[in-house]
Amino acid sequence: MASSHMVAPELAAIKVEGMSRESFLIRATLAAGATYGALSATPYITKALAAGGGFANDLAVVNYALTLEYLESTFYRMGVLVKGLSSDELKLVKQIRDDEDQHVTALIAAAKKLGGKPVAKPKFDFGGAFGDRATFLKTANTLEDAGVSAYNGAGMYIESPDILGAAGSIVQIEGRHSALIRLTRNKPPAPQAFDKGATMAAILKKVGPLIKS
Amino acid sequence: MTDSALRELADDPSSRKRFFKMMGGAGAVSAFSVFLAACGDDKKKDKTTSTAASGGSGSDADVKSDLHILNYALTLEYLETEFYKEVIASGIVKDAKVASIAKKFGETEQMHVEALKSTITSMGGTPVAAPKTKFQPTIAKGLKTVLDTAATVENLGAAAYLGAAGLIKSKDVLAAALTIHSVEARHAAALNTLVGRGFGLKGGLSGSLPDGAFAKGMDEASVLAAVKPFLA
Numbered sequence: 380m381a382s383s384h385m386v387a388p389e390l391a392a393i394k395v396e397g398m399s400r401e402s403f404l405i406r407a408t409l410a411a412g413a414t415y416g417a418l419s420a421t422p423y424i425t426k427a428l429a430a431g432g433g434f435a436n437d438l439a440v441v442n443y444a445l446t447l448e449y450l451e452s453t454f455y456r457m458g459v460l461v462k463g464l465s466s467d468e469l470k471l472v473k474q475i476r477d478d479e480d481q482h483v484t485a486l487i488a489a490a491k492k493l494g495g496k497p498v499a500k501p502k503f504d505f506g507g508a509f510g511d512r513a514t515f516l517k518t519a520n521t522l523e524d525a526g527v528s529a530y531n532g533a534g535m536y537i538e539s540p541d542i543l544g545a546a547g548s549i550v551q552i553e554g555r556h557s558a559l560i561r562l563t564r565n566k567p568p569a570p571q572a573f574d575k576g577a578t579m580a581a582i583l584k585k586v587g588p589l590i591k592s
Numbered sequence: 593m594t595d596s597a598l599r600e601l602a603d604d605p606s607s608r609k610r611f612f613k614m615m616g617g618a619g620a621v622s623a624f625s626v627f628l629a630a631c632g633d634d635k636k637k638d639k640t641t642s643t644a645a646s647g648g649s650g651s652d653a654d655v656k657s658d659l660h661i662l663n664y665a666l667t668l669e670y671l672e673t674e675f676y677k678e679v680i681a682s683g684i685v686k687d688a689k690v691a692s693i694a695k696k697f698g699e700t701e702q703m704h705v706e707a708l709k710s711t712i713t714s715m716g717g718t719p720v721a722a723p724k725t726k727f728q729p730t731i732a733k734g735l736k737t738v739l740d741t742a743a744t745v746e747n748l749g750a751a752a753y754l755g756a757a758g759l760i761k762s763k764d765v766l767a768a769a770l771t772i773h774s775v776e777a778r779h780a781a782a783l784n785t786l787v788g789r790g791f792g793l794k795g796g797l798s799g800s801l802p803d804g805a806f807a808k809g810m811d812e813a814s815v816l817a818a819v820k821p822f823l824a
Contacts, residue, residue, distance in 0.1 A: 474791055474801065477805065478801070478804065478805040479805075481804075481805035481806070482805060485805075485806070527774050530770075530774075531767070531770045531771055531774060534757075534766060534767065534770045535763040535764070535766050535767040535770070536763075540758045543757065543758055544757075544758050544809075545806075547754050547757045547758070547770075547773070547807075547809070548754065548803075548806040548807045548808065548809070549805075549806065549807075550770070550773070550774055550777075551750055551754055551773065551774060551777040551807035552777075552801065552803075552805060552806065552807055553774070554750075554773075554774035554775070554777035554778045554781070555777050555778065555780065555781035555800060555801055555807075556781075557778060558777070558778035558779075558781040558782045558785075558800075559781050559782070559785060559800055559801075561782075562782060562785055562786075567693075567696065568693070568778050568779070568781065568782035569696070569697070569700065569775050569778035569779055569782065571775070572699075572700040572703040572704065572707075572775065573703075573707070573771040573772060573775065574770075574771050574772075574773075574774040574775050574778075575771055576767060576770065576771065
């Protein structure tokens with residue numbers, strides 16, 4: 380950990396404790412959302428988010444994004460085995476899988492660079508999402524759109540220009556993924572003129588049930 | 593707020609930052625309301641509220657800088673809107689799917705124009721006029737060139753928003769710009785796929801995923817140089 384190299388260990392300790400508390404709260408929120416349904420997670424969310432609906436710090440944003448990227452990366456790793464995908468679709472799924480893997484790696488590095496601890500990879504349960512082509516692509520569509528609105532909702536709370544730049548370069552790719560997945564489903568690639576940002580609570584309502592721990 | 597508190601806010605960057613943080617939530621909401629009002633989604637067009645929140649939270653230099661970026665974005669959105677308009681009017685797109693996508697994208701760019709204009713006005717700025725454009729030579733070259741150009745222009749738009757995002761001072765302007773940024777990315781990916789360009793992982797302005805896992809932004813000078821051929 381970077382904290383051991385810091386000149387003022389007592390400051391480092393405060394910082395690290397604050398950050399691990401944030402990541403703990405995010406995990407607790409996700410777990411509560413998964414176990415009891417999204418609404419019951421609300422008290423945790425209130426604690427995890429700063430006043431005004433923002434995030435306590437950049438690490439909280441990074442770990443939130445990392446959780447979502449873990450979700451996507453795991454989803455597409457399993458998705459390459461789905462039966463009935465055309466060769467173009469499989470090529471797309473593999474490309475997206477590789478992109479999401481790189482997002483995970485980049486966000487882990489970002490969390491460490493902030494002097495914090497990256498959240499551990501949660502356990503996921505995608506239910507019957509891999510049963511057939513249509514269900515898989517529909518779930519992919521939901522995850523990509525959720526990813527875009529999660530990043531767009533969190534972007535304005537990011538303090539560090541580096542982290543904002545990284546988040547921007549990732550969300551643009553999520554938008555592209557979403558458009559490409561939507562085309563495979565004969566859905567409009569850009570259904571809205573504005574990709575509105577979503578709060579963490581709204582995102583949890585969508586993807587929380589997939590996260591088991 | 594008292595006079596001296598205002599002065600403290602103006603002079604002290606850290607207290608200004610705290611103030612921004614405090615105002616963050618409300619500011620974001622009002623920026624969205626500007627956008628939503630402009631795209632007709634909002635039932636109540638409450639532009640007066642937006643004016644106060646969007647314009648009031650930055651220093652003069654910050655507001656000026658954001659207005660510059662917004663007008664730069666507006667210029668690009670004008671270009672895109674005009675391009676789709678002329679392409680559709682030319683009747684060159686016969687394929688129903690491509691035609692409906694071009695129409696939808698054009699309408700979306702028009703909404704971006706309206707949203708940016710209303711944001712600029714609400715911040716006390718003056719929206720730039722639409723630039724004089726020169727798309728007919730491109731259209732005369734045929735459908736392939738037209739679609740290639742559309743794909744390139746959308747990639748350019750996405751790269752422009754990404755390049756500018758870090759320079760935006762106001763959190764609510766940033767939030768608003770982000771809602772456009774990913775839509776340009778969607779357009780770019782879809783068009784690049786429709787024109788058969790594939791992922792295009794070698795970077796640059798062509799391909800559905802030209803930069804791979806991490807999109808690259810472009811600075812204003814490079815973007816303006818790239819669109820120069822389309823300006824009359």
